[in-house]
Amino acid sequence: MAQARIGLIGLGVMGANLALNIAENEFPVAVFNRTGSVTDDYIASAGDLARNLVPTKTLEELVGALTKPRAIIIMVQAGAAVDAVIKGLTPLLDKGDMIIDAGNANFHDTRRREAALSDLGLNFIGMGVSGGEEGARNGPSIMVGGDKSSFEVIRDILEAISAKHDGAPCADHFGPDGAGHFVKTVHNGIEYADMQMIAEVYGLLRDGEGRSAANIGQLFETWDKGPLKSYLVEISGKVLQTVDEKSGQPIVDIIVDKAGQKGTGRWTAIEALSLGQSPSTIEAAVAARSWSAVKDTRIAGEALFAGLKVETGAAPISEDDLEKALLAAKIIAYDQGLNLLSAASVEYDWDLDLASCAEVWREGCIIRSTMLDEMASAVREGLPHGNLIFAPRFAQRIVEGSSALRRVVASAALQGLPVPAFAAALAYFDTMRQGRGTTDLVQGQRDFFGAHGFVRVDTGETDQHGPWASDIAHS
Template identity: 55%
Template sequence: MTKAQIGLIGLGTMGSNLALNIAEKGHAVAVYNRTASKTGAFFENAADLRERIVPCATLAEFVAQIRPPRPVVLMVQAGKAVDEQIAALREHLEAGDMIIDAGNANFRDTIRRFGELEGSGLTFVGMGVSGGEEGARHGPSIMVGGAQEAWRQIEPILTDIAARFQGEPCAAWLGEGGAGHFVKTIHNGIEYADMQMIAEIYGLLRDGAGLSAGEMATIFQRWNSGPLESYLVEITAEVLRASDGATGGPLVDAILDRAGQKGTGRWAAVEAQLMGIPATTIETAVAARSLSAERDLRLKAQGAYADALPTGRLVADEAFIRDLEHALLAAKLAAYAQGFAVMEEASTEFRWDLPLGTVARIWRAGCIIRSQFLSEIAAAYDQAREPAHLLLMPAFVDTMTMASPALRRVVARGVEAGLPVPALAAALTWFDAFRQGRGTANLIQGQRDFFGAHGFERVDAQGDHHGAWSK
């Protein structure tokens, strides 16, 4: 057969599905895995796609089977494994060839790798890929960072394999250097927040109102036909409706309440802090996952504080269910607004000129946080004449004005019932502070000047001032 148009290293779940996607779209792909048996098994299971897959036993053979200039996609574990694979590839690649890191890399590692490869003749690309196993196989959302010339070289293949929204491919070049991986990091931070808030709504319905998994599945399924239409709400209904083969009961009741995480949500929270952008809903969602991991400690605390817990129940009438729907909508918008604000600040700090409308568009299909209102977000950014906060755009002012009272009621009822709603509460308190023209930080500045002579600004005069404090 003719040589491959692209190569892929790493045949785990994501890598193998992405390779099948590439082949299915008509592109010959060379594949290599450090464990040769996995390469062979992948090829044997590729069925009628084998004619466009070139299995390779060594890196030298792999590189030789790709037509120059060679684009090579890395789908290996983030961190040390990526650096080791790049080092191994450099012994075989030639000037003009391209290394595309498509894993969940920390964007600061991506920036470092750009620097290390500068002057080598090799092109480097940091590419965020979202959509999980299904997305990789049938069409993910693809976020590319690097030289625009590199994007043009690989654009035909990437747009072929990407998800599509109303015929438009969900793949785009977003900026230089680590832009693609940074946008993917913020995507995952929003994803953490979204999932945590859905789980909190589930907790209010399960522990507060005593609803069954099936009853909750019906509620989420109905919500997915309205303003909350999204992938995560859709699959929540499916997860709640699934039965456990071992017990015959709902599968969700058999799952241990300990959530895992791979670091991307934490990176989003850290970068928001480093840039001084409040993303408290994302930060709280990350903390909630960490607390979920401390199950033994939580069980001890449950016993220690059994007599201190409220015993009130929630009534799942239509008014409350409607409040939950609007509360989740308001909180989701707050989380998205925080994420987009972090991206806007990063765009300035790293001189990326991130096209935020494009980011929203390529998230409309394929990715985990795809949702109905991303089209509205894209349109709002496209129409903005100058940079503006998402929640100051007219369409979202109207939505938050309508939905935020329900968020306030839901958080209050959850707190009164002793049910944890940390991310929902974080979204509400951030929104309250966001809309408060005269806050309380004047007192903090007075305290800082008192103990550290840090100075303060005055409302009626320019310059730096100090108080005549009596110490």
């Protein structure tokens, strides 16, 4: 007998917490896990919420437990596992039913799956969920892509379980097929940049000034009460002030400096390049994680270049400069992320609402920040030339922060301390404030060796060639 409004497959940490969130909001949810004992243990540990959980042991039983139109969330590992679940579900569903992939899927896979299921009369939703296990349990940020009418069927559930900002749900529909998963991908790319910039501040203070982890953590704690207030600054302060019980050392000092990545940051960089964009702060953060992975090589490099002379008398970087530089660089990272979303919206005909993207990120997700409210307002007011850093609300902050950012990058370079994300942000800002760059020479080079042509400044004529063209033609 149909008992549940929605189903969920995959009772790992994220799936288990999301199901409890749904149940706590008084929506009966049917749950299934490939290993039946996991389902039994889960129900037994759910306490009072078990009243809204319907355990099932087969996909047939899961489908039979759902009211129509059926809606089933998949929370399994991205990739082949998702395709396997879809393959098992498809013969059991009726036209108009929907499958919802709530994992970290590549949006190209989402587009492929949506097209294939659409041909069968089934609806497919690609749903980005951010906030980690805490968000899944208590209110995540939810980014939905797919058929709008299908979203409306489950809208009440998604809005109920999502994080809230001043009472407004942080859940929205962004467009067809892969739109939701792409918004989540860019969210993760910005997350990479933000984390890297915070880590660079930590490195400058630790290695440049010899400050303790706890002291740096206290500084982050102070910054979290001002314009830098955000989840990542908050938790960075907590991590740095935590002591390892076993060794008695700051816990950050016993963590191997090799960062993992699940692919979404890398996907952001790859898709940006394919769209003719370059979110340099995100690319720098992805590169920094890749460099971190070759620790043995870095240890060898430290020994090999131990005698390298660097500037030891560089002026200390003030806390005020670091705060302003971090704020300016973060704004630039968001600017690049929004530009990428805008380019993808045009390419895939999504009609993304960039203001809604910023609003959905205000609570529940990893990049939640006090700035996002203002960013949403700036987008609605109209971004000059499509750039957040040109908006009156943010241009002045960039101006105020650019000098600090310049001093931070210069001091880091003189001391031999790597700040790839800060340097990328500064290079982007300096490029965007120059009406004439240096690509005229690049175009001349391209025309010289490949006859690619160029546009004349004086007449606007296109497909022009330099005097070397005739020499090449006769060589």
